[in-house]
Amino acid sequence: MRFTLNGKRTRVDVHPLARLLDVLREELHLTGTKEGCGEGECGACTVLIDGHPVNACLVPAAHAEGAEVTTIEGLRAHPLQHAFVEHGGAQCGICTPGMILAAVALGPKPSRKAMQAGLAGNLCRCTGYSAIYRSIEKARPARKRKRR
Amino acid sequence: MPVTIRHRALLSPRSLKDALRLRHEEPDAMPLAGCTDIYVALNFGTLPARGFLNLWTLDALRGIDVLDGVVRIGALTTYTALIQSPIVARHLPMLVAASREVGGPQIQHRGTIGGNVANASPAGDTLPVLAVAQAVVELHSVRGLRLVPFTDFYTGYRTSAAAPDELIVALHVPTPQGRQWFRKVGTRAAQAISKIVIAGVGGRQPRIAFGSVAPTVVRLPQTERVLASGGTILEAQQQMQSEISPIDDVRSTAAYRRQVAANLLDEFWRATGPGSARAARGR
Ligand SMILES: Cc1cc2nc3c(=O)[nH]c(=O)nc-3n(C[C@H](O)[C@H](O)[C@H](O)COP(=O)(O)OP(=O)(O)OC[C@H]3O[C@@H](n4cnc5c(N)ncnc54)[C@H](O)[C@@H]3O)c2cc1C
Ligand code: FES
Ligand code: FES
Numbered sequence: 001m002r003f004t005l006n007g008k009r010t011r012v013d014v015h016p017l018a019r020l021l022d023v024l025r026e027e028l029h030l031t032g033t034k035e036g037c038g039e040g041e042c043g044a045c046t047v048l049i050d051g052h053p054v055n056a057c058l059v060p061a062a063h064a065e066g067a068e069v070t071t072i073e074g075l076r077a078h079p080l081q082h083a084f085v086e087h088g089g090a091q092c093g094i095c096t097p098g099m100i101l102a103a104v105a106l107g108p109k110p111s112r113k114a115m116q117a118g119l120a121g122n123l124c125r126c127t128g129y130s131a132i133y134r135s136i137e138k139a140r141p142a143r144k145r146k147r148r
Numbered sequence: 149m150p151v152t153i154r155h156r157a158l159l160s161p162r163s164l165k166d167a168l169r170l171r172h173e174e175p176d177a178m179p180l181a182g183c184t185d186i187y188v189a190l191n192f193g194t195l196p197a198r199g200f201l202n203l204w205t206l207d208a209l210r211g212i213d214v215l216d217g218v219v220r221i222g223a224l225t226t227y228t229a230l231i232q233s234p235i236v237a238r239h240l241p242m243l244v245a246a247s248r249e250v251g252g253p254q255i256q257h258r259g260t261i262g263g264n265v266a267n268a269s270p271a272g273d274t275l276p277v278l279a280v281a282q283a284v285v286e287l288h289s290v291r292g293l294r295l296v297p298f299t300d301f302y303t304g305y306r307t308s309a310a311a312p313d314e315l316i317v318a319l320h321v322p323t324p325q326g327r328q329w330f331r332k333v334g335t336r337a338a339q340a341i342s343k344i345v346i347a348g349v350g351g352r353q354p355r356i357a358f359g360s361v362a363p364t365v366v367r368l369p370q371t372e373r374v375l376a377s378g379g380t381i382l383e384a385q386q387q388m389q390s391e392i393s394p395i396d397d398v399r400s401t402a403a404y405r406r407q408v409a410a411n412l413l414d415e416f417w418r419a420t421g422p423g424s425a426r427a428a429r430g431r
Contacts, residue, residue, distance in 0.1 A: 016202075038192075040188055040255060053257065117253070
């Protein structure tokens with residue numbers, strides 16, 4: 001399959017029905033994308049396809065053909081990443097890559113309501129979510145500065 | 149590789165015509181849309197299918213348009229596309245409401261209305277909406293096109309009137325006259341499959357459909373008649389109990405569903421019936 005992975009054109013020989021999750025982790029050795037449930041419930045495997053969050057455990061390789069895929073490795077020193085570290089948005093960390101990508105898709109300055117809806121497909125067993133919402137809120141100024 | 153795909157094959161048609169030919173030649177190859185049902189089963193190891201037919205690239209199955217008040221929705225239309233469509237917002241707000249309650253954003257970006265219909269779960273959230281709107285299913289095969297009223301589409305628990313070589317290409321949904329109403333009751337707001345789900349159209353000739361209270365989605369014609377002829381909500385609730393047949397399952401119990409169905413009927417009628425605040429204001 002050919003696709004754009006984190007901005008780089010990528011070609012990899014895989015079964016067209018292979019889960020995008022396995023292609024990323026096993027074939028391309030990008031292990032930032034996590035597997036929690038393997039059934040679409042937890043969002044740990046969230047990646048962006050053409051900017052939209054999807055569960056990589058439910059996407060066949062054939063459906064990523066020609067698409068732009070962003071994994072957590074594709075974000076470099078993103079303000080959200082710093083904010084999650086600083087404000088307790090990550091504890092054990094298994095949900096964090098998926099949380100951050102789902103949050104990235106919300107764009108700058110999401111409201112509390114938008115955060116709750118936008119992260120509804122991402123489960124966290126550690127933080128109780130408030131610290132995650134706080135981290136996203138705190139990431140705002142830094143993101144603004146970066147865009148200037 | 150955790151999932152056993154090695155011995156399974158994917159057919160990749162380039163056009164609808166191509167897909168229909170392949171569907172005819174290999175009816176056992178399972179159509180793949182957004183994969184939000186199929187990959188759960190595949191990952192779980194409970195999917196017997198050996199082959200698959202990739203629909204995802206077929207743009208002929210996408211798109212939303214409206215002609216003479218009938219909204220035509222391509223089978224591959226995702227929940228996100230339904231939520232963002234100005235046509236759907238204007239003509240079928242209850243379908244927007246239903247789409248917002250499916251899974252979370254990740255599921256909404258991939259899951260399709262055609263997949264919801266074809267999957268034929270009695271808990272499918274768009275199904276009561278299609279039932280009350282008196283939608284029509286557009287099926288295609290090598291033999292041509294066939295239109296089946298949605299309320300005749302399901303023949304029993306997870307069985308449908310579609311032939312083994314047919315594909316769902318679109319849904320035709322007439323804009324209902326009257327106020328649209330949708331409510332889903334689940335364990336939590338997101339990611340939860342319905343314990344019970346209702347769609348209704350209010351007014352003098354109300355239409356009501358429930359999911360998760362019978363082997364298929366059900367319209368309630370007798371209950372509708374009671375309300376249309378000026379019966380009390382109590383009479384309607386009693387009538388309704390004979391039109392639903394809920395069971396105990398992993399998500400809920402029959403008794404809970406009967407009680408909640410009665411409460412939802414009451415809520416629906418308060419919001420949309422002649423006694424509602426809107427009706428009182430002369431709308
Ligand atoms: C975490 C999670 C949460 C969910 N929450 C909800 C929910 O709240 N409400 C709800 O209703 N559903 C829910 N679902 C189920 C699922 O997302 C929906 O049923 C979705 O609409 C299925 O569409 P799909 O395109 O992903 O179908 P697929 O998985 O691709 O296919 C499903 C079935 O339909 C067949 N099919 C698909 N398209 C066609 C076609 N055009 N013609 C003929 N056959 C076709 C396939 O062969 C298969 O049998 C959830 C699923 C998950 C994993
Ligand atoms: S691993 Fe994909 S949603 Fe849980
Ligand atoms: S930090 Fe542990 S699951 Fe979220």
